[in-house]
Amino acid sequence: MATLQQREMRAGYLFILPAYIIYLAFLLLPMLAALGLSFAQMDRISWDIEWVGFENFEWILSDPRFWKTFRNTFYFISMAVIGNVGLGLLIALALDRAIPAPILYLLRLAYFLPVLVSLAFVSFIWKFLYSTDLGVINYFLRQVGLSNVPWLTSSSMAMFSVVIMDVWKNMGFFIIIFLAALQGVPRRLMEAASIDGAKGWTVLRRIKIPYIAPVILFCITYATIGGLQVFDSIKILTDGGPGDATRSVVMYMVSEAFNVGDLGTGAASAMILFLTIGIVVAVQFGLVRLLSFKGRQ
Amino acid sequence: MKHLLSTLTLIAGLTGSAAIAQVLSDETATIKITQWVADDVLAATEAAIERFAEKYPNVTIDASYVPVGAGSWGEYNNAVINEVAAGNAPDIVGAAIEGFEELGATGVLMNLEQIVATDEDAQAVMAGIEGNMLDGMRNKGTGELNFFPTQWNNIVMFYNKDMFDAAGVDYPASDWTWDDFLTTAQALTIKDGSGNTTQFGYFVPGFNFGIQPWFFTNSASILDEAWVEPTVTAPEYGESLQFLSDLINTHGVAPAYEPGVGTEKFTAGQVAMFSAGHWPVPSIRDAGMENVGVQHMPMNTVQTTVFGIGGLAITKDTQNAELAWAFLTELAGDEYQQGLADGGASIPSVRAYATTPEYVAWPDNSEIFYETAATALPVPSPSNFAQVQEISDRYLGTFLNGEVSLEDTISGMDRELQRAMARAQ
C-alpha cells in the first residue's frame, strides 16, 4: 500500500503529464533542436546535416544587416512599450471612475476591439490607410490643407507608423489588465485618503500606482518580450522596407531560413534572439528587485 | 534507376496511344498538383479536372494553390521547395519562369525532353509557340526541359483613353520614346487648386516583373545574359533607375513608390497609365472601363519588353508518371489554351489562340501582346531568384523614395548581388 505521500507524488506527476509531455515535444525539444541546428548547415531537400561550429554565428554577427534589424527591433520596443503600457495605463486610470455602466461597456469594447482582430487583417487595412499618395489618412490631411505624410515610404517615418498601428492594436489588452488591477485597490484605502483631504493626484501617486506596481512591471515585461518577436505586422505593412528600415530580427531569421534556404543561419539568429530576450527579462526583474528592496528601506 | 524506369514506362505507354475522349483507363490513383493562386489558373484546372475525369474516372486530382501575393515568385518557389522538403512533393508542379532555374536546380524534376519527343500532340503544341519563348524554357544549368509551356505574360503600357481625350493628348505610337513618354505623363498629371495631385500620369511598377522593361529598353539588366554576373554597375542601368526616380521625385508625374502593380489605382481613376501584362484585363473590364488601350513600352535604345512564361513539370519521384503526363497534357492542351483566351488573364502560349479576333478585340491594340513575343527578353531568373528579387526590391525601395543616392544604391546592390551569386555557385 503506497503511503499518502507517495500517492500524492504519483498524482502530482500524472496530473502534469499531459501538459508537460506536450511542452516537451512541441516547445522544449524543438528549442534544443534549434540550438543544435544553429551549429550546423542543413539542406532542405535532402535533410543532410553538416556541422560547422560557430560559422553561422560568425556569418550573422558580421552581417551589418543583422545589426540593423537588431537596432530596428530595439527602436521598435522602446517606442511600442512606452506607447502600449503608458497609454494603456493613462486610459485605464481615466476609465477608473464612476461612469454610467452602458457607456463604460461601450468604451471598453471600443478599446479592446483591435486586440481581438487578427494582426494580419489589421495590417492589410492599415496598409491601405497609410498609402502615401492614394491612402485614406493622407486624403484627410490634404483636405485640411496639410501635405502628404510618407507613412510607409520614408525610412524615418516607417517604423513610427508601424508603432502607431501596434499601439492601436495592443493598447486595449493593457487597458483591461490595468483596469482590473485598479479595481482591486481596496476602497478603504481610497476612502481613508479622501477623508484625510488628499486630492486626486496624491491618491494616484501614493496609493494607486504603488499598489499596481507589480502589474505595471508584468506589463512592461510582457510587452517587451512580444515586441522583441514582432513579425506579422511589419511583414505585411512594409515587408521590412523601405530597404531595411523596419526589418525586425525575426523577419531576418525567417528570410535567412526560408528564402535563402540557409536553415543553420536562421536557427542561429533565432538563438541570439532568445538569448536577448532572456537577458532583457533578467535585467527587468533585477531592476525590480533593486527598486523594491530600496523601497522597503 | 527508379527514375529511369518510370521515364521508360511513360514513353512506352505513349507510343501508340490515341487521343480520343473516351475512358482510357480504369486505374485508381491520386495525382497531386501544386500551382499558384490566380483566378484563371483555378478555373482552367477545374475545367481540366472535369475533362480528365471522363477519360480516367478513378483518378483523383488533388490540387493545391499557393498564395503568391503581389507577384512574389520567390516566395512561391520557397513554398514548393518546402513541400518537397516536408516529404509531400506533388506529382505535378506549376511554376513561372522565375522558378524554372531554382526548382530545376533542386534535382527533383523530370526531364521532359524524351517524353515530348514521342508525344505528337505535345509537339504540335510546342510548334505553335514562338521560338524565342521556347528558348527560355530550357534550364540553363542542365540543359534539360523540365517544364512544359502553358501560358505566358509580358509587360505593356495600359492607358486610359478617356483621360487622353480630356487632356487633348494623342494616343502613344508604337515606337514612342522615353522622352515622348515623359511629355505624355506630364500632360496627364492634373493638380487641383491647392496643389494636390488628383490624377497622376503613371504608376511606377512596384513589382520585379514590371520594372524590368525599364532596364531592357535601355539595353541594361540586373544580371548578364547567362544570369550569373551582376551588371548593375553598367551606366545604362543607373540611367534607368534615375529616369524612374525622376518621374516620382522631380517631375511629380507618378505617386510615391509603393509595392504593387497599380491596377486598382488605374481602375479608380487615379493614374492615367500603368504597366502590366494581360492579367488585369478582366479586372479592368469588370470595373466598367471601356476606353482602354495598350501599347508597347516606350523605348530608349531598343524596343523590347520582358516576358515570363509559365509551365508544368513532373517530379521524378512520382508514382504515377503516365497518369501525371496525361493530366499535364490535358492541362496544357487545346481546350486549356482556349480557356486561357476566354479568361483573359494570361496569354495563351500558342500563337493561334492569342491572335483570334475575339482575343485582340479589347483592349484596343491588343495585337501587340503576342507581337512582343518575338523580341521580348525573359525576366532574369537565376537559381537563387528569391534572394536576388529580395535584394532588388530592397534597394529600389530606398532609391525610388529619394533616400539613398544613386551611387550608394548601385554599389550596395553590386556588393550584395556579388555575394549572393557567389553563394549560389
Add this chain to the structure above:
Amino acid sequence: MKPAVLPENASFSHRLQSAMRVIHWRNWVVVALLVLGAIIMVLPFLWTFSTSLRPISEAYRLPPSFLPDQLDFNSYAELRDGPIPFLGMYWNSFLVATVVTVSVIITSAMAAFAFSRLRFAGSNILFGSMLAGLMVPPALVLIPLFFGLASIGAIDTLWALILPALANPLAVLMMKQFMQSQPREYEESAFVDGASYWTIFWRISLPQMGPPIAALSIIVFTTSWNNFLLPLVFIRSFDAMTLPVGILSLFGSYGPEKLSVILAAVTLSIMPLLVVFLIAQRFIVESIASTGIKK
C-alpha cells in the same frame, strides 16, 4: 463623491438625476476625451465594413466612406461563390481554435492543480522550466517543428496547427495563480472524506475556475483563430488552410485588385471573435484581477 442611496422604488428620472449629480464636470471632460479616443480606435473598422459594401471596382475611390454609402453585397456573394473555399477555411479555423482551446484548458487546469495543491519532488523545477517556455519565440522553434511535423506526416494537415498550439505556459501560469488564491477548505474536506484526486479535481477545483477558464478561452481561441505564421509555413492546400492565410489567397497573384472582397472576408472573420468577446468579457476583468495583483 459618494453615490446617494436611493429608495428602492425611486423613479427613473430621480435615479438619472442622482447619477448625473455624481459625475463631476471634470469627469465629463475625461469621458468626452475617452469617447473621442474610442471613435478613433474604431474608425479603421468602420472603413473596412463600409468599403466591403462598395461595388468591387469602386473600393479604392477617394473619398473613402466610414459609413456605408452603398449597399452592394456582391463582395460577400463572391466570397460564397468564388473559387476560394472561404467557408471551408472558416470551418477549419473554427475547428482548430475549438480543439486547441478545450485541450489547453483541460491540460493546464490539471497541471495547475498539481502545482498548486499537490506536493511532489521537483515540482518547482518543473514549473520553472515551463515558465521558461514563455520566453521562447515561436519563430525559434518554427524550423525544427517543421521537420518534426514533416517526419510524422502532419504538414499540410490541421494537426500541424493544433499540436504546437497545445503547449501554452501562459495558460498553466494563469490557472496556477488563480487556483492558489482560492481557499482549500472544500478540497481538503473532500480529501478527508476519501475522494480520489481526480474526483476532487473534477468536482471541486475545476468548477471554481470559472474566471480563468473564461479568460483563457478568449485568449487562446483568439490567438489560434488569428494565427498567421504557423499556417503560412505549415499549410499548402486549401483543404487545411485557415482564414488568415486564406485571405492572403484572395489577393491573387498580382495584388489586391478586389479590395472590397478582401474586406468583406475580413469583416466576416471578425464576427465570431466579437461574439466570443461580448459574451465573456466580464470574466476577463475578474480573472486578470486575481492573477495580476498576486504578482
